[in-house]
Amino acid sequence: MLQSKGFHFLLVLLILALLLTVGGCEKQEAREFKTTAAVTEQTQPYVATSDVNVRSGPGTQYKIVAEIKRGTKVNVAGREGDWLKVVSKQGNPPGYIHERYARPSGEPTKQTVSPPAQGSYVTTAEVNVRKGPGLHYEVLAKIPKDTKVQVVDAEGDWLKVQSKHGNPPGYIEKRYAKRR
Numbered sequence: 001m002l003q004s005k006g007f008h009f010l011l012v013l014l015i016l017a018l019l020l021t022v023g024g025c026e027k028q029e030a031r032e033f034k035t036t037a038a039v040t041e042q043t044q045p046y047v048a049t050s051d052v053n054v055r056s057g058p059g060t061q062y063k064i065v066a067e068i069k070r071g072t073k074v075n076v077a078g079r080e081g082d083w084l085k086v087v088s089k090q091g092n093p094p095g096y097i098h099e100r101y102a103r104p105s106g107e108p109t110k111q112t113v114s115p116p117a118q119g120s121y122v123t124t125a126e127v128n129v130r131k132g133p134g135l136h137y138e139v140l141a142k143i144p145k146d147t148k149v150q151v152v153d154a155e156g157d158w159l160k161v162q163s164k165h166g167n168p169p170g171y172i173e174k175r176y177a178k179r180r
Contacts, residue, residue: 043077047072047074048071049101051134051137056096057096062096070134076104080096117151120151123146124178127142129171
């Protein structure tokens with residue numbers, strides 16, 4: 001009878017070990033499935049229209065985790081409001097960029113004839129003049145609302161403005177200026 005109890009004890013231990021091993025395999029399979037699902041997630045190709053910060057969440061309150069240079073192709077896996085969820089080909093965690101800094105690369109662009117950007121504009125709000133065409137560039141100056149500015153070029157959503165005082169040209173966001 002003692003041998004019988006010892007045998008049952010060993011049998012119970014063997015069954016427990018087997019259950020733990022099978023459970024571990026299921027967890028491993030689940031991890032592999034999640035990894036595969038992330039890799040095969042449906043994406044749409046986009047291209048960055050200017051240098052843009054990648055954030056850890058969909059908003060400016062989230063931490064900047066990377067920067068994408070203008071012209072870089074990105075894979076967009078979804079959208080949250082005005083924010084595009086971009087996924088990395090290198091396996092980095094996904095991040096978010098504002099939709100105004102990217103456009104679908106597979107979509108044909110509309111060929112509309114627009115007037116040249118050069119000319120006189122008026123600021124519609126107080127606006128920062130930046131060293132380059134993007135929010136991550138250094139702020140060189142502030143221009144008050146209703147100030148006349150001379151635009152010499154445009155890059156995406158940015159207007160290149162010329163200084164009346166001989167300072168190097170800078171960039172303002174197009175949405176804060178209107179043509180005179």
